[in-house]
Amino acid sequence: MDRENTAKRIALGTVQFGLTYGRFNRHGKPDAGRVEEILSYACRSGILTVDTACAYGDAERVLGAGLGAVGCDFQIVSKYSGDLPVPERCRLSLDALGTSVLHGYLVHHFEQYVKTPSLYDRMLELRDSGYVRKTGFSLYHPRELETLFERGITFDILQVPYSILDQRFGKHFEELTKRNVEVHVRSVFLQGLLLQPPHALEGNPSSAKERIETLRSLLAPQHVPPVAACLLFAVLCPHIDRVVVGVETRDMLAEIVESLQLDDEVRAVYSDLVSLAVDDERIVNPQMWG
Numbered sequence: 627m628d629r630e631n632t633a634k635r636i637a638l639g640t641v642q643f644g645l646t647y648g649r650f651n652r653h654g655k656p657d658a659g660r661v662e663e664i665l666s667y668a669c670r671s672g673i674l675t676v677d678t679a680c681a682y683g684d685a686e687r688v689l690g691a692g693l694g695a696v697g698c699d700f701q702i703v704s705k706y707s708g709d710l711p712v713p714e715r716c717r718l719s720l721d722a723l724g725t726s727v728l729h730g731y732l733v734h735h736f737e738q739y740v741k742t743p744s745l746y747d748r749m750l751e752l753r754d755s756g757y758v759r760k761t762g763f764s765l766y767h768p769r770e771l772e773t774l775f776e777r778g779i780t781f782d783i784l785q786v787p788y789s790i791l792d793q794r795f796g797k798h799f800e801e802l803t804k805r806n807v808e809v810h811v812r813s814v815f816l817q818g819l820l821l822q823p824p825h826a827l828e829g830n831p832s833s834a835k836e837r838i839e840t841l842r843s844l845l846a847p848q849h850v851p852p853v854a855a856c857l858l859f860a861v862l863c864p865h866i867d868r869v870v871v872g873v874e875t876r877d878m879l880a881e882i883v884e885s886l887q888l889d890d891e892v893r894a895v896y897s898d899l900v901s902l903a904v905d906d907e908r909i910v911n912p913q914m915w916g
Contacts, residue, residue, distance in 0.1 A: 632886050633672035635861055637703070637810060638664070638879070639872035640678040643692075644685025655683075656874055661692040663876040669698035671883045677785075677810070677870045678723070679705035679734055680715060686722040694724050701729035703783070703810070705764055707738060712748035716757060730783045730808075731758040736770045739763070746779070760808065766911070768794050780805075785870070787813040790820060790859050791837055792910035793903040799865035810868040814860045817912050821852050834909045837902050844895050854885035858892040859899050 643661055646654050656664065668676075676693075678685050686704065693700060704719050706712055716731060731749055733739045739746055752758045762783030765771055774781070784802060786795040788811035795811075802809050815821055824839045845855050860869045873879045892899075908914050 631672070632861060632889075633883060634674055635866070635868060636673045636882070637675035637677045637868040637870040638668050638673055639812065639870045640676060640685045640689050641682045642872050642874050643678075643688045644683030654874070658688065658691065660875060661688055662695050664873060664879055665689075665692045665696045665698065665700075667876045667879055667883075669696060669700070671879075673879075673883075674699070675701045675703065675729070675868055677703045677812075677868075679707070680719055681705065681707045681734055686719055690722050690724040703730035703732065703785075704728055705732045705734035706745070706749065707734035712745050713752065716749075716752055720757065727756065728758045730760045730762060732762045732764045732783060732785060734764050736763065736765055736767075736773075740773075762807070765795075768798065771795065771798055775801075781807060783808045783810060785810040785812060787811065787910070788860055788863075788866070789814050789816050789910070790841065790856060790899050790902050791816060791834070791904050793900070794905065794910070796863075796903075799863065803865045808867045809865055810870055811860050811866050812870040813912075814856045814869055814871065815853070816910070819912075820856050834904075837904065837909075841899070841902060844898050848891040848894055850888055850891045850895075851885070853881060854888040855892055855895075855899065857882055857885050858889055859896070861886070862889065862893065862896060 642655060676689065678689050680686060702723055702725060706715055708715055720726065720728065731752060733746060749758065749761045753761050760782035762781040763774065764785040766787065784807050788795055792813065799809060819834065820838060824835050824842065841852065841855065845852065857869065860866055871882055873882070904910060
């Protein structure tokens with residue numbers, strides 16, 4: 627696999643830039659210096675997409691300052707949420723990010739769209755006016771996507787959770803490709819759950835511990851670390867355009883980029899990884915972890 631070209635399919639998630647995020651976050655919110663290190667390394671590695679949102683604390687402002695310091699031309703995807711009208715919120719995001727156009731602008735919370743469907747019309751107007759290249763949705767449940775299909779809503783980008791354990795949206799990927807939808811996936815490490823040793827999971831549902839023990843046993847003969855397996859499980863899917871990964875340090879991002887070299891080893895166990903899927907939301911939905 628051409629690592630440089632493959633790196634273009636990675637999108638840098640930035641929720642950690644604005645919040646201390648994730649059950650297994652070890653380093654907290656990075657300071658401005660660490661943010662610049664991360665962005666600079668991403669640029670040098672060929673990662674040219676960043677994902678953010680106005681709901682991520684001050685992530686847009688921190689990201690905007692970092693982008694200005696690094697001077698790399700990233701494609702930026704942000705998300706709409708909150709009580710402000712869509713055009714006003716988008717302008718605030720553009721100002722914070724220091725850019726005149728977003729590659730993508732997504733509805734962050736599907737419930738808000740259901741309550742006020744016209745907000746998506748306002749997003750389409752932003753696209754028509756040139757402030758946004760593509761519009762779409764960030765979803766959490768397959769039934770939300772099925773609702774969009776039923777309503778005949780067209781969109782350019784869809785972001786959904788997807789991992790070795792959480793393959794719920796996978797059944798719709800082929801249809802999304804047919805509709806020319808740009809598919810972005812997040813939570814490939816399940817907020818770090820899939821990277822933990824089994825003995826650290828005693829407080830989680832027993833099936834999670836069992837699946838992770840099986841995952842480790844599958845990877846051991848191939849000498850593949852879990853981070854590489856989780857990342858490449860998504861990268862190797864032909865229907866996925868971007869894999870969103872969040873990091874707290876430059877070294878964490880370097881580990882992710884280096885993992886791209888292990889594609890042959892992950893291909894060798896890919897069908898076994900597919901068999902580890904579970905539908906139990908107590909495992910695949912971090913909001914239900916307690």
